[in-house]
Amino acid sequence: xxxxKVGVLSCSGEECLGGTxxxxxxxxxxEELKFVKTVTLCLPLYLAGGEEERNFAKVFxxxxxxxxxxxxxxxxxxxYSGKISGSIDVSKIIGTENALNSRIIxxxxxxxxxxxxxxxxxxxxxxxxxxxxxxxxSGKSFGGCGCGGE
Amino acid sequence: xxxxxxxxxxxxxxxxxxxxxxxSALKTVIELCPEKSETVCLAYIVSGDEEVRKKMENxxxxxxxxxxxxxxxxxVAIAGxxxxxxxxxxxxxxxxxxxxxxxxxxxxxxxxxxVDEISEKIARIINEIN
Numbered sequence: 001x002x003x004x005k006v007g008v009l010s011c012s013g014e015e016c017l018g019g020t021x022x023x024x025x026x027x028x029x030x031e032e033l034k035f036v037k038t039v040t041l042c043l044p045l046y047l048a049g050g051e052e053e054r055n056f057a058k059v060f061x062x063x064x065x066x067x068x069x070x071x072x073x074x075x076x077x078x079x080y081s082g083k084i085s086g087s088i089d090v091s092k093i094i095g096t097e098n099a100l101n102s103r104i105i106x107x108x109x110x111x112x113x114x115x116x117x118x119x120x121x122x123x124x125x126x127x128x129x130x131x132x133x134x135x136x137x138s139g140k141s142f143g144g145c146g147c148g149g150e
Numbered sequence: 151x152x153x154x155x156x157x158x159x160x161x162x163x164x165x166x167x168x169x170x171x172x173x174s175a176l177k178t179v180i181e182l183c184p185e186k187s188e189t190v191c192l193a194y195i196v197s198g199d200e201e202v203r204k205k206m207e208n209x210x211x212x213x214x215x216x217x218x219x220x221x222x223x224x225x226v227a228i229a230g231x232x233x234x235x236x237x238x239x240x241x242x243x244x245x246x247x248x249x250x251x252x253x254x255x256x257x258x259x260x261x262x263x264x265v266d267e268i269s270e271k272i273a274r275i276i277n278e279i280n
Binding site: 024027107 | 158159160161162163164168169172173175176177180189190191192193194195196197198199219220221222224225228254255256257262
């Protein structure tokens with residue numbers, strides 16, 4: 001039997017802390033959320049991959065998680081794949097100054113306060129998922145990619 | 151004109167190799183070669199915005215990819231960047247068979263060793279060309 005699944009897609013931006021928080025919070029939801037199965041995709045696969053990757057948001061109701069207000073994950077998903085079902089702007093949760101911090105980006109530089117930000121953003125992702133109608137969950141399977149995963 | 155070499159990792163989210171790519175690029179631009187290199191969000195490059203296309207056009211780039219899909223390298227090329235060197239994390243980890251590198255969200259000590267190796271190779275190239 002197919003399990004019902006929701007897509008969560010992170011920008012993982014490399015230029016600022018917001019990208020790091022978006023990546024870690026997305027992974028946290030993928031690993032820990034129990035009430036619905038979640039899947040993800042590496043965003044750059046929209047262009048580097050094939051049709052299967054570009055169908056991601058058509059197959060799964062998808063929540064985008066962006067580190068800053070450029071909203072690259074949201075806009076790229078809507079440009080290359082399909083309509084977003086919900087979106088998170090990390091800078092609105094942790095503050096623009098924190099999100100655009102370009103000195104603390106590496107995992108090894110993160111302090112307990114940054115992991116609190118990860119928890120807070122993960123909580124918001126879960127809230128966004130809980131707003132989806134269960135009827136919209138996808139029961140389809142997705143092969144994923146070499147680096148992205150379920 | 152911005153003459154810094156752009157170091158662009160894939161930051162793949164599914165396996166530890168994506169994190170190794172990310173940390174290698176960030177170690178290079180933040181610690182090893184801050185004056186000569188910088189990074190650009192790959193997601194921003196993927197967006198295809200005019201601003202980032204202008205930034206990438208004809209710029210010298212080093213890419214670091216965590217899997218054979220080569221997302222960083224392909225997307226940089228699509229955006230008009232010139233890939234002067236492409237690193238594949240899997241090429242470096244081959245020499246460390248059987249080690250525990252960590253998870254997609256954190257690196258074990260052996261993962262840090264690979265990050266050090268790759269970032270030193272990237273820095274060497276940057277210092278040669280810049």
